[in-house]
Amino acid sequence: xxxxxxxxxxxxxxxxxxxxxxxxxxxxxxxxxxxxxxxxxxxxxxxxxxxxxxxxxxxxxxxxxxxxxxxxxxxxxxxxxxxxxxxxxxxxxxxxxxxxxxxxxxxxxxxxxx
Amino acid sequence: xxxxxxxxxxxxxxxxxxxxxxxxxxxxxxxxxxxxxxxxxxxxxxxxxxxxxxxxxxxxxxxxxxxxxxxxxxxxxxxxxxxxxxxxxxxxxxxxxxxxxxxxxxxxxxx
Numbered sequence: 001x002x003x004x005x006x007x008x009x010x011x012x013x014x015x016x017x018x019x020x021x022x023x024x025x026x027x028x029x030x031x032x033x034x035x036x037x038x039x040x041x042x043x044x045x046x047x048x049x050x051x052x053x054x055x056x057x058x059x060x061x062x063x064x065x066x067x068x069x070x071x072x073x074x075x076x077x078x079x080x081x082x083x084x085x086x087x088x089x090x091x092x093x094x095x096x097x098x099x100x101x102x103x104x105x106x107x108x109x110x111x112x113x114x
Numbered sequence: 115x116x117x118x119x120x121x122x123x124x125x126x127x128x129x130x131x132x133x134x135x136x137x138x139x140x141x142x143x144x145x146x147x148x149x150x151x152x153x154x155x156x157x158x159x160x161x162x163x164x165x166x167x168x169x170x171x172x173x174x175x176x177x178x179x180x181x182x183x184x185x186x187x188x189x190x191x192x193x194x195x196x197x198x199x200x201x202x203x204x205x206x207x208x209x210x211x212x213x214x215x216x217x218x219x220x221x222x223x224x225x
Contacts, residue, residue, distance in 0.1 A: 004156075036216070043118075043204055044157070044216040090156050101147065101170055102206075102214060104156030 002027040002093045006105035013081055014113050021076040021108045023091030030096040033074040035065055038088045038107075047089075050074065061085070086112045116141060118207050118217035126223045127195050135190040135220045139207030145169075146188040147214060148180060151202040163188050164210070192222075200224045 007022040025031065032051050036044040048059025055067040065076045074091060088109050092102040119138045127133050139146055145164045149157035159172035163182035177193045186207075192199055200223050206214035 034213075043120075043218040044206075046213065046215060049213055092156075100145075100162060100208075100212075101159040101172060102149075102157070103159070106156050107154075 002031060002095065002103045004091050004093050004103055004105035006089075006091055006108050008108050009106065010109045010111070012111045012113060015083055016080050018079050019077065019081050019085075019110065021089050021091075021110065023074045023076065023105060025072050025074065025091075025093045027072075027093060027095070032094045032096055033065075033067060034092040034094070034102065035059065035063070035074075035076050036090045036092060038090065040087075044090065047076070081110070081112045083112050083114065085110060118205055118215055120203075120205050120217040120220050122220060123218070124221045124223075126225065128225050129195055129197060131195050132191065132193045133195060133222060135192075135203050135205075135222070137188045137190070137205030137207075137217060139186050139188070139205075140215055143207035143209050143215070144186050145208045145210055146182060146186065147206045147208070148188070148190045149204040149206065150174075151204055151219070153201070157204055160190070195224045197224050 003026045005024045013019045034049045035047040048057050050057045050067045058064045063078050088107045090107050091105045121136045147162040148160040151157040161171040162169050166182045179191045182188045202219045204219045205217045208214045
């Protein structure tokens with residue numbers, strides 16, 4: 001079984017400042033990692049994913065994340081945020097084996113202030 | 115290229131009733147997964163359908179059941195509704211269970 005911990009439930013940041021949203025996972029097997037974004041009253045949109053290869057993954061809207069196996073982390077970063085980045089961000093993990101269900105963290109609300 | 119679509123958008127039911135939610139996967143996808151997202155929480159996995167069979171199931175009671183049709187679309191049925199079933203129900207489609215793409219969800223309110 002896997003679990004995901006998103007360490008910050010709310011992150012306020014000023015426009016054009018950098019941001020890091022933290023995600024730690026627990027698993028006894030190899031995993032794939034994902035970040036999704038949810039805008040108000042909408043479904044989830046895939047930001048980026050790590051399946052294998054380079055541990056630095058680039059996604060849409062200028063976001064990137066780094067997989068750190070030793071620290072079991074997959075933190076999301078953006079060097080300069082915009083008002084439009086205000087949303088809920090979810091980290092998710094999936095077993096690299098036959099179990100294909102996603103296990104999600106509880107989410108981080110990113111609020112970008114003018 | 116249409117993404118994942120879900121219907122209806124919103125639904126209001128009373129306790130004890132039954133409800134059916136529908137999902138059409140993204141073109142080319144053959145696997146459908148269903149998730150329940152309670153207010154203020156992350157999505158919780160209900161089950162996944164592939165080749166018209168339930169392939170995996172999360173920790174949900176038998177009141178939750180599903181179906182996948184030959185065209186890969188899917189239904190989620192919930193019987194004997196409880197107040198606690200109020201949530202956003204998300205459908206995700208994928209190719210053989212790979213990266214999952216989500217629909218806009220169905221907001222179910224149980225009174």
